[in-house]
Amino acid sequence: MTATTLDGVATAAAVKSELTSRIDDLRSNGVVPGLGTLLVGDDPASRSYVAGKHRDCAEVGIESIRVDLPASATTADVRAAIHDLNSAREVTGYIVQLPLPAGHDENAMLELIDPDKDADGLHPTNLGRLVLGIEGELHSPLPCTPAGIVEMLQRYDVAIRGRHVAVIGRGLTVGRPLGLLFTRKGLDATVTLTHSRTVDLADEVRRADIVVAAVGVPHMVKADWIKPGAAVLDVGITRVADEETGKGRLTGDVDPAVAEVAGHLSPNPGGVGPMTRAMLLANVVKAAELKLYGR
Numbered sequence: 631m632t633a634t635t636l637d638g639v640a641t642a643a644a645v646k647s648e649l650t651s652r653i654d655d656l657r658s659n660g661v662v663p664g665l666g667t668l669l670v671g672d673d674p675a676s677r678s679y680v681a682g683k684h685r686d687c688a689e690v691g692i693e694s695i696r697v698d699l700p701a702s703a704t705t706a707d708v709r710a711a712i713h714d715l716n717s718a719r720e721v722t723g724y725i726v727q728l729p730l731p732a733g734h735d736e737n738a739m740l741e742l743i744d745p746d747k748d749a750d751g752l753h754p755t756n757l758g759r760l761v762l763g764i765e766g767e768l769h770s771p772l773p774c775t776p777a778g779i780v781e782m783l784q785r786y787d788v789a790i791r792g793r794h795v796a797v798i799g800r801g802l803t804v805g806r807p808l809g810l811l812f813t814r815k816g817l818d819a820t821v822t823l824t825h826s827r828t829v830d831l832a833d834e835v836r837r838a839d840i841v842v843a844a845v846g847v848p849h850m851v852k853a854d855w856i857k858p859g860a861a862v863l864d865v866g867i868t869r870v871a872d873e874e875t876g877k878g879r880l881t882g883d884v885d886p887a888v889a890e891v892a893g894h895l896s897p898n899p900g901g902v903g904p905m906t907r908a909m910l911l912a913n914v915v916k917a918a919e920l921k922l923y924g925r
């Protein structure tokens with residue numbers, strides 16, 4: 631068996647194309663969606679993700695406003711930048727690119743974001759709404775990677791209800807909110823949220839119909855961990871030196887041999903990453919629609 635590819639590039643393109651008519655509607659009603667980004671420091675990966683977010687905005691007709699602070703920025707500088715983004719009229723939603731350089735308290739900075747402008751769904755109010763299961767009229771932004779994973783599974787008709795999901799990794803942007811999202815009413819999966827202290831990790835993963843690997847350890851998830859036919863989403867990404875060329879290349883958490891056992895597999899790169907970016911755009915559009923039409 632060779633797994634069906636969960637193509638994040640193609641799925642993200644479909645999401646973006648669906649957003650463009652909503653963006654046109656907003657603009658014709660006088661609301662110009664604008665994404666702000668706050669980047670602190672010079673981490674190359676973070677710089678490249680932020681640059682990608684601005685390119686995506688340009689592609690779909692969302693304005694974007696970039697605030698870059700040097701690695702030497704103090705917590706007071708970061709706080710001031712967040713306050714400016716909260717009050718900037720042209721910024722309808724924004725993100726603080728994570729991780730922040732060492733020495734900054736990320737949670738404290740996320741708490742300063744105006745929850746109505748939180749394009750990442752990482753403000754405690756919006757995470758709290760996810761815990762409370764509040765949706766519908768009180769729609770709140772969902773963290774982008776979890777939202778992208780669920781969106782991709784749904785678009786590929788991978789069953790979620792009643793299925794057992796193993797999430798590997800308990801980080802803020804993926805594992806923790808994803809566990810909450812999958813167990814929400816309407817999705818109704820059963821989730822095992824595993825982490826570095828989980829005993830018999832391979833056995834936990836073997837029971838799962840859907841496996842999400844978000845650890846950042848190259849090829850950690852092996853083919854004999856996977857139930858035949860399971861859907862496997864490879865999220866963690868690491869830059870490694872190519873053995874033949876010596877050049878840097880990106881590699882995921884999932885061993886390539888998993889493709890022979892899984893029913894569906896997201897490549898990495900080219901899987902969940904592009905969906906993360908697409909769901910950020912969706913959050914920006916949704917926030918602008920709420921501004922125009924109300925809750």
Ligand SMILES: Nc1nc2c(c(=O)[nH]1)N[C@@H](CN(C=O)c1ccc(C(=O)N[C@@H](CCC(=O)O)C(=O)O)cc1)CN2
Nearest residue numbers: 679725726727728729750774803899900901903904906
């Ligand atoms: N404020 C946030 N910070 C971070 C988040 C987040 O959702 N909000 N997630 C990650 C980084 N991230 C977005 O910010 C992100 C990571 C990867 C990709 C992506 O498209 N990756 C490509 C490969 C990119 C490459 O060539 O380097 C892929 O998977 O195909 C998009 C967004 C941590 N920080």
